[in-house]
Structure formats: structure tokens, C-alpha cells
Amino acid sequence: MTVLLFSALTxxxxxxxxxxxxxxxLGGGVVLIPLLTLLFKVDIHYAIxxxxxxxxxxxSGAAAAYVRDGISNIRLGMFLEVATTAGAxxxxxxxxxxxxxxxxxxxxxxxxxxxxxxxxxxxxxxxTGPGSRLTRxxxxxxxxxxxxxxxxxxxxxxxxxxxxxxxxxxxxxLLGIGSGALKVLAMDNVxxxxxxxxxxxSNFMIGVTxxxxxxxxxxxxxxxxxxxMPVMLGVLAGAFMGSKILARARVSQLKKIFAVVxxxxxxxxxxxxxxxxx
Amino acid sequence: MDKTERVKKRIRDRDLExxxxxxxxxxxxxxxxxxxxxxxxxxxxHGQQQPAFGTFSGEPDKxxxxxxxxxxxxxGEGRPLIAFxxxxxxxxxxxxxxxxxxxYLMEKDYLYVCITLIVLAVIxxxx
Numbered sequence: 001m002t003v004l005l006f007s008a009l010t011x012x013x014x015x016x017x018x019x020x021x022x023x024x025x026l027g028g029g030v031v032l033i034p035l036l037t038l039l040f041k042v043d044i045h046y047a048i049x050x051x052x053x054x055x056x057x058x059x060s061g062a063a064a065a066y067v068r069d070g071i072s073n074i075r076l077g078m079f080l081e082v083a084t085t086a087g088a089x090x091x092x093x094x095x096x097x098x099x100x101x102x103x104x105x106x107x108x109x110x111x112x113x114x115x116x117x118x119x120x121x122x123x124x125x126x127x128t129g130p131g132s133r134l135t136r137x138x139x140x141x142x143x144x145x146x147x148x149x150x151x152x153x154x155x156x157x158x159x160x161x162x163x164x165x166x167x168x169x170x171x172x173x174l175l176g177i178g179s180g181a182l183k184v185l186a187m188d189n190v191x192x193x194x195x196x197x198x199x200x201x202s203n204f205m206i207g208v209t210x211x212x213x214x215x216x217x218x219x220x221x222x223x224x225x226x227x228x229m230p231v232m233l234g235v236l237a238g239a240f241m242g243s244k245i246l247a248r249a250r251v252s253q254l255k256k257i258f259a260v261v262x263x264x265x266x267x268x269x270x271x272x273x274x275x276x277x278x
Numbered sequence: 279m280d281k282t283e284r285v286k287k288r289i290r291d292r293d294l295e296x297x298x299x300x301x302x303x304x305x306x307x308x309x310x311x312x313x314x315x316x317x318x319x320x321x322x323x324h325g326q327q328q329p330a331f332g333t334f335s336g337e338p339d340k341x342x343x344x345x346x347x348x349x350x351x352x353x354g355e356g357r358p359l360i361a362f363x364x365x366x367x368x369x370x371x372x373x374x375x376x377x378x379x380x381x382y383l384m385e386k387d388y389l390y391v392c393i394t395l396i397v398l399a400v401i402x403x404x405x
Contacts (some may be wrong), residue, residue, distance in 0.1 A: 001327060001328070002329075003321065003327050003329050004326065007321060007325075013396065027392065042331040043330075043334040046334060054369060056370070057306055057309070057310070058369050060303075063301040063302055064300070070295060072295075074298075075390060078394055082396050082397055086400055089403075100334075131311045158347075206371075207370070210371070212401045215401065215402075215404040216404050217344065218335065218365075218405075220342070221335075224337060224341070225320070225361040227329075227331050228313075228364055229316065233313060256326055270390045
């Protein structure tokens with residue numbers, strides 16, 4: 001296979017991953033890394049580097065729109081980024097010490113977790129009132145545009161949410177994924193922020209979290225330009241297409257199929273990890 | 279805080295959000311164009327060779343540090359230009375953080391100036 005053909009195939013694969021990731025809300029990274037390692041036989045370190053780069057691209061691209069609409073809670077995001085960036089740095093340092101086999105197994109487990117989390121019921125939370133002393137001190141309460149005007153809300157369990165965000169950061173740095181599912185879980189289920197606020201704020205945070213581990217990846221030579229080029233451009237194009245058809249698409253069926261695919265990929269990754277064939 | 283002050287703060291928050299949104303969009307578009315340009319050069323120069331991503335061997339300096347990168351770009355190489363685009367992309371969320379520090383300073387929200395500086399320090403410490 002020539003570089004030209006390889007790049008074209010990788011671009012097509014990344015485009016599909018970006019499209020599915022954006023339609024299902026699971027992100028492109030979760031399917032991209034198994035695709036690169038299992039199908040294209042790319043070393044998992046290079047795959048993680050390319051995935052991390054594409055995660056920064058899609059997160060920043062999507063966040064631009066959400067921030068403009070005033071749905072993301074920027075203070076909440078910024079505060080929780082203390083937890084995710086610290087975790088990301090720890091995760092990225094850990095990645096440089098672990099063997100490919102171990103990373104593949106951890107990846108498989110994280111993949112199954114994200115697929116399972118994606119089926120959790122989205123609560124339509126609305127916590128109102130003044131909130132606890134800590135939430136008032138950190139000004140975590142905010143408002144978002146609702147159909148009938150501005151809706152005020154606040155959040156709960158700040159400490160619990162902060163710790164879960166730290167775990168999300170570690171996984172993101174270790175595996176080169178956005179860990180969007182875990183971030184939404186921390187804000188939606190633990191901190192009880194409104195669902196729309198959780199998803200958009202999570203997206204807003206993913207880029208910064210990834211940038212924290214990108215420095216380490218860059219130094220260690222995980223980010224190969226030749227591989228990252230088709231991956232980044234493909235995922236970005238796919239995610240853009242996804243955002244255009246999302247309003248019209250019926251995603252619940254797609255989400256189920258995607259979860260099954262992810263589950264199978266996860267088993268394959270774990271199997272290959274155990275048998276050291278990755 | 280009286281009402282007019284609260285309204286003013288809200289407006290400043292909104293302005294900051296708009297600037298951040300524009301900044302993110304600009305960073306992604308610019309870096310994609312640079313990566314695309316580098317990609318075209320790379321495929322013209324190396325398109326017929328065999329890809330070698332199967333075993334991890336790290337990256338040479340010209341793909342990692344700015345000065346060797348720049349020399350190689352001037353020399354007409356594609357991959358260092360892609361790497362430069364990727365660097366711009368990585369810098370985009372970091373620029374966003376720096377903007378937020380400035381924004382919170384203008385709002386005199388010193389707690390968030392501190393929080394944002396911590397995030398910035400964690401990121402830059404590892405660069």
C-alpha cells in the first residue's frame with residue numbers, strides 16, 4: 001500500500017468515525033483508535049496521538065457554536081478544567097510508561113464503559129435556589145436560553161463532580177480520547193446540571209483537557225504529521241457533516257447500533273491486548 | 279451588586295463568550311488550512327512510498343520543536359508544515375484560556391483569574 005492510498009483510506013475511515021461520533025454524541029476517538037490499530041495496523045501510540053489531535057479540532061469547532069449560543073457554562077467548565085487538565089497530564093505521563101498491550105486493555109474497558117454510559121437516562125435536571133456555599137462562592141449557577149425565556153439553574157455535589165472529572169482527565173490523557181461520556185456523567189448525573197448545559201460544557205472542556213496532554217505527546221513523538229493529517233481532516237469533516245444532519249436524523253436507533261459496534265471493538269482490543277498481538 | 283451592575287456584568291460575560299467563540303473557530307479553520315497545505319506537499323513528495331506507522335519510533339526534531347520545524351518548512355518539506363498546523367491547533371484552546379484570564383481580569387473576578395491561571399500553568403508546565 002502506498003502512502004497516497006493509505007492516507008485516502010484513513011481519511012475515509014476518520015470521516016466515518018467523526019460522523020458517527022458526532023451523531024451519537026460519543027465522539028470520534030472511541031471508534032478511531034480501534035479502526036487505526038485493528039484495521040490499519042498502526043501502533044497504538046501513533047493512533048492515540050492522531051486521535052488526540054482530532055479531538056482538539058472537533059471540540060474547538062463545536063464549542064465555538066455552543067459558546068455563541070450561550071448554553072455552555074464557562075465558569076463551571078473552567079473550574080472543572082483544573083481537575084481534567086491535572087488528570088490529563090497524569091494520564092499522558094502514564095501512557096509513556098505502559099506497554100501497548102496494557103493500553104489496549106484499558107482502552108477496551110473504557111470503551112465498554114462509554115457505551116454503557118451512553119444508555120443512561122438523561123435526567124432533565126433543574127436545580128434552582130441559591131445553592132450551597134461552595135457553588136455560590138464559585139458562581140457555578142447560571143442560566144441558559146430555554147423555549148420560554150431564560151432559565152436559571154444551579155448545581156449540586158461540586159466535590160463529587162470534581163473527582164469524577166479528574167478520572168475523565170486521566171482517561172483522556174492516557175487514551176487520547178475526549179472522555180465526553182464521563183464528563184457528561186459528572187455534570188449531568190452527579191452535579192445535576194441541565195442536560196443541554198452538561199453536553200455543551202463537556203464539549204467546551206474537551207479541547208483544553210486534550211491540550212494539556214498534547215504537550216507530552218508532542219515531546220514523546222506520538223503525534224505523527226503524516227498520520228494525523230488525514231485523521232484530523234477526516235474527523236473534522238465528518239463531525240461537521242454530522243452537526244448539519246443532526247437536527248433531522250433519528251439517532252436513537254443509530255446509537256444502539258453504534259454501541260454494539262463499540263462493544264465488539266472493545267472486546268477485540270482487550271483480546272489483542274491479552275494475547276500481545278497489538 | 280445592584281441591578282445595573284448586574285446587567286453590565288452579564289453583557290461583559292456575553293462579549294467574552296462571543297470573542298472566545300470567534301477565536302476557537304479561527305484557530306480550527308487556520309490550522310486545518312495549514313495542515314491541508316502541508317498534506318498536499320507531503321503526498322506529492324512521498325505519496326508513492328510505503329507508510330511506516332506499524333512500529334513506534336518517535337519523531338525527529340523537525341516535527342516537534344519550532345526552529346528545526348521552521349527550517350524544514352522553508353526548505354519545502356510537507357510534514358513539518360503539517361506539524362506546524364497541528365501546533366496551531368493545540369495552541370487554540372490554550373489561547374482561549376489566556377483570553378479568559380484577560381476577560382476575568384477586566385471583570386475584576388479575581389477568584390476566576392486564579393482558577394484560570396492554574397489551568398494555564400498545568401498546561402504550560404508540561405509543554
